[in-house]
Amino acid sequence: MKPFRHINVPGVAEAVDYLNKFPGSSRLIAGGTDLLGVLKDDILPAYPELLINIKAIPGLDYLREDENGLSIGALVKLAFLARSPLVREKYKVLADAARSVGTPQLRNMATVGGNLGQETRCWYYRYPHGIGGRIQCQRKGSGPCLAVGGDNRYHVIMGGKGCFAACPSDLATALAALEGSIKTEGAGGGRIISIGEFFHPLGNALKAGEMIVELQVPPLPAGSRQHWLKYTLREPVDFAVVSVAVLTVLEAGICREARIALGAVAPGPLRALQAEQFLKGKEPIPEVLQEAAVLAVQGAKPLSKNGYKVEIARVLVLRALEASFAGHK
Ligand SMILES: Cc1cc2nc3c(=O)[nH]c(=O)nc-3n(C[C@H](O)[C@H](O)[C@H](O)COP(=O)(O)OP(=O)(O)OC[C@H]3O[C@@H](n4cnc5c(N)ncnc54)[C@H](O)[C@@H]3O)c2cc1C
Incomplete structure (x- = not known):
């Protein structure tokens, strides 16, 4: 690692202040579970001089529920989210997604803000500088995406543009099914970004000098059920090859609402809107669910080596829908 300055800030205002005093040469550090690896491998074009x-900001690790839904402070640890009786009971996909991340040690350090802010896991992007030199790419500011003509087996099958790295955040997938959003603070004040607009092919929507302070989940539709599934190569510690979070509402045997969020198939979590629309007003019989699962992956444009992800996504959607609708009985 190279030397850097490290300061503890007492509040959000001070953190934002430092971010703005050191534009481009500072980084926030929360649990450090992603950032320290990034610094160790020296993958960033500009090494931060200030962390x-x-x-240690007090009061930013809260979990609150009121008539506006659930609010989660940016410093809430994934382990806390996974264990919370409230989250497990009512926001099941969020608890399950948090529990699916890494190891207990990792979840005890990793924060929800850091989970959304983590760098992508594309192996070209993360190629260590110390082994033959840093690989440049569009995400780093210049150069082609080597995954397109190279080894792209874990890359996106939908929505890539310039960069084809998949969104690594499991929380993002769960939040998409819950129609959550992200509250930020910056020099110009705060704003709310819906989870669907937070990620883009070259990074995320945070502006320079802006930080995540809270995740928000609106009130759930009455009587809704949820289900989370994640396909990984290695059990039990691995990033998703594909993940799926669904939320369903069934009234008198008819689907009134269906939300299907796909993870690790696109630069951000992806709602399968066509499939959701198809399900509404129908009885969720096997043929209907099978058709919905096909529709969920209809727009896929796999790269040379990741066509297999399309089939995994289809099957996960089918199984998650089956489980979620079964939960209504
Ligand atoms: C072995 C291993 C397995 C993993 N498996 C998974 C997995 O299966 N699923 C998954 O989703 N993730 C996985 N991860 C990633 C892990 O979830 C993240 O490393 C962790 O959530 C990051 O949180 P942190 O608090 O440690 O962030 P840090 O490492 O401190 O920060 C990460 C990034 O986010 C930025 N950041 C942190 N907090 C904020 C904030 N409040 N506002 C804006 N930016 C912020 C930092 O500047 C930095 O760029 C894995 C990581 C490891 C090492």
Whole structure:
């Protein structure tokens, strides 16, 4: 690692202040479970001279529920989210997604803000500088995406543009099914970004000098059920090859609402809107669910080596829908 300054900030205002005083040369550090690896491998074109430690900011690790839904402070640890009786009971996909991340040690350090802010896992992007030189690409500011003509087996099958790295965040997938959003603070004040607009092919929607302060989940539709599934190569510690979070509402045997969010198939979590629309107003019989699963992956444009992800996504959607609708009985 190269030397850097490290400061502990007492509040969000100070963190934002430092981010803005050191534009482009500072980084927030929360649990450090992603950032320290990024620094160790020296993958960033500009090495930060200042790390702004936010983990000691008091009062940013809250979980609150009121008539506006659930609010989760940016410093809530994944382990806490996974264990919370409230989240497990009512926001099941969020608890299950958090529990699916890494190891207990990792979940005890990793924060929800860091989970959304983590760097992509594309192996070209993360190629260590110390082994033959850093690989440049569009995500780093210049150069082609080597995954397109190279080994792209874990890359996106939908929505890539310039960069074809998949979104690594499991929380993002769960939040998409819950129609969650992200509250930020920056020099110009705060704003709310819906989870569907947070990620883009070259990174995320955070502006320079802006940080995540809260995740928000609106009130759930009455009587809804949820289900989370994640396909990985290695059990039990691995990033998703594909993940799926669904939320369903069934009234008198008819689907009134269906939300299907796909993870690790696109630059951000992807709602399968066509499949959702198809399900509404129908009885969720096997033929209907099978058709919905086909529709969920209809727009896929796999790269040379990741066509297999289309079939995994289809099967996960089918199984998650079956389980979620079964939960209504
Ligand atoms: C072995 C291993 C397995 C993993 N498996 C999974 C997995 O299966 N699924 C999954 O989703 N993730 C996985 N991860 C990633 C893990 O979830 C993240 O490393 C973790 O959530 C990051 O949280 P952190 O608090 O440690 O963030 P840090 O490492 O401190 O920060 C990560 C990035 O986010 C930025 N950041 C942190 N907090 C904020 C904030 N409040 N506002 C804006 N930016 C912020 C930092 O500047 C940095 O760029 C894995 C990681 C490891 C090492």
